[in-house]
Amino acid sequence: MNKYVERIYNGIVKENPCIILMLGMCPTLAVTTSAINGVGMGLSTLAVLIFSNLIISLMRNIIPDQVRLPAYIVIVASLVTVVDLIMQAYTPGLYSALGIYIPLIVVNCIILGRAEAYANKVTPDLAFFDGVGMGLGFTIALTVIGLAREFLGSGCVFGIQVLSEEIFHPIAIFGQAPGAFLIMAILIAILNGASISTRANDKVEGCDGCCATCAKSCDSKEKEEAKA
Amino acid sequence: MNNSLILIIVTTALVNNVVLSQFLGICSFLGVSKQLKASASLGGAVIFVMTISSAVANLLYTFLLAPLQLEYLNTIVFILVIATLVQMVEMFLKKTSPGIYKALGIYLPLITTNCAVLGVALTNVQDGYGFVESVVAGFGTAVGYTIAIILLAGIRERIDESSVPKPFRGAPVVLLSAALMAIAFMGFGSLAL
Numbered sequence: 433m434n435k436y437v438e439r440i441y442n443g444i445v446k447e448n449p450c451i452i453l454m455l456g457m458c459p460t461l462a463v464t465t466s467a468i469n470g471v472g473m474g475l476s477t478l479a480v481l482i483f484s485n486l487i488i489s490l491m492r493n494i495i496p497d498q499v500r501l502p503a504y505i506v507i508v509a510s511l512v513t514v515v516d517l518i519m520q521a522y523t524p525g526l527y528s529a530l531g532i533y534i535p536l537i538v539v540n541c542i543i544l545g546r547a548e549a550y551a552n553k554v555t556p557d558l559a560f561f562d563g564v565g566m567g568l569g570f571t572i573a574l575t576v577i578g579l580a581r582e583f584l585g586s587g588c589v590f591g592i593q594v595l596s597e598e599i600f601h602p603i604a605i606f607g608q609a610p611g612a613f614l615i616m617a618i619l620i621a622i623l624n625g626a627s628i629s630t631r632a633n634d635k636v637e638g639c640d641g642c643c644a645t646c647a648k649s650c651d652s653k654e655k656e657e658a659k660a
Numbered sequence: 661m662n663n664s665l666i667l668i669i670v671t672t673a674l675v676n677n678v679v680l681s682q683f684l685g686i687c688s689f690l691g692v693s694k695q696l697k698a699s700a701s702l703g704g705a706v707i708f709v710m711t712i713s714s715a716v717a718n719l720l721y722t723f724l725l726a727p728l729q730l731e732y733l734n735t736i737v738f739i740l741v742i743a744t745l746v747q748m749v750e751m752f753l754k755k756t757s758p759g760i761y762k763a764l765g766i767y768l769p770l771i772t773t774n775c776a777v778l779g780v781a782l783t784n785v786q787d788g789y790g791f792v793e794s795v796v797a798g799f800g801t802a803v804g805y806t807i808a809i810i811l812l813a814g815i816r817e818r819i820d821e822s823s824v825p826k827p828f829r830g831a832p833v834v835l836l837s838a839a840l841m842a843i844a845f846m847g848f849g850s851l852a853l
Binding site: 454457458459461462502505506509510512513516517532535536538539540541605608609610611612613614616617618620621622624625632633636 | 681682683684685687690691693694732734735736740774778779782826827829831832834836838839842843846
């Protein structure tokens with residue numbers, strides 16, 4: 433397999449950031465009330481991720497190791513501001529539906545996680561395709577979760593009524609906050625039952641699993657504590 | 661005036677609970693809720709940092725960004741300020757009160773990437789809160805976070821002793837507990853405020 437195709441396959445299937453790596457849980461749970469919101473959030477994250485991977489990879493020999501995290505945060509925050517302004521101008525409906533979760537892409541673990549784990553070690557072309565793969569994987573996962581919640585919660589698919597209320601009585605709770613936790617619980621239980629290994633179970637065991645950054649700082653702290 | 665501040669605390673802590681209805685800070689909510697003691701310490705650290713960061717973010721916005729018409733830079737400025745602030749709080753605590761540092765220290769770096777802290781700073785600006793209101797909203801949100809994580813930790817300590825069907829062990833049962841908690845917290849939505 434071509435190494436670029438491999439990166440995209442890796443992002444969508446093998447290491448799907450949302451379903452296998454369990455990164456970026458906050459937007460996953462928050463914006464998937466409908467499929468179209470899922471697509472919107474996924475694509476805006478995709479855009480930020482591609483450019484942040486590319487820029488960080490291009491600058492990997494310039495940024496000193498000690499200040500790399502603040503540098504990455506500045507790069508990502510600038511990109512997010514650009515996406516934020518573009519969406520505000522061209523897709524006002526989606527912009528108001530996603531609200532605060534657009535600026536919060538800055539702290540989405542996927543972005544810093546990929547920068548730390550991959551983009552700062554490889555050439556720009558590979559980093560670019562890693563961004564495409566991971567971004568598409570995230571978009572697809574959000575869309576699927578959004579579809580399920582929208583269908584169960586209102587009987588609609590992409591805003592179009594497919595089942596009338598006489599045949600299927602919508603379970604409104606899936607469209608509300610508890611439905612997000614419920615859908616994720618069922619999804620992970622199915623993956624567990626099918627013995628597909630995910631990092632979901634590590635995630636609840638400790639602060640590991642979130643961001644490459646925060647896990648690392650936690651580890652070093654614990655070591656320091658042990659020494660003292 | 662006092663009434664409206666109490667209203668902000670109740671709204672941010674219970675009605676719009678930051679974890680269970682806004683989905684901010686899910687990472688640490690799931691990750692550090694294994695033991696009651698650790699989650700209470702994290703809650704304390706979040707209250708501390710969130711209150712201070714709301715105050716600092718509000719001052720920066722009112723006296724620096726707004727006069728210079730640089731409001732669109734608020735995401736970049738806030739995240740940098742929060743990251744720096746957490747470092748400074750950490751150093752300050754280490755020097756002045758080793759007791760608190762020992763209890764909260766290891767959770768402080770976790771908070772930098774906690775989206776709830778940035779989320780509150782941004783929401784305060786969106787809602788047009790003044791200085792006192794921002795601080796109160798930050799405090800209330802953090803109290804809501806602490807309530808949620810302590811409750812979940814309590815539930816998880818019980819779950820550890822019961823037998824859970826195999827596919828549901830680990831993350832799914834934790835998420836199910838969170839779902840039930842979210843349903844319970846929806847009840848606060850009907851508080852006549």
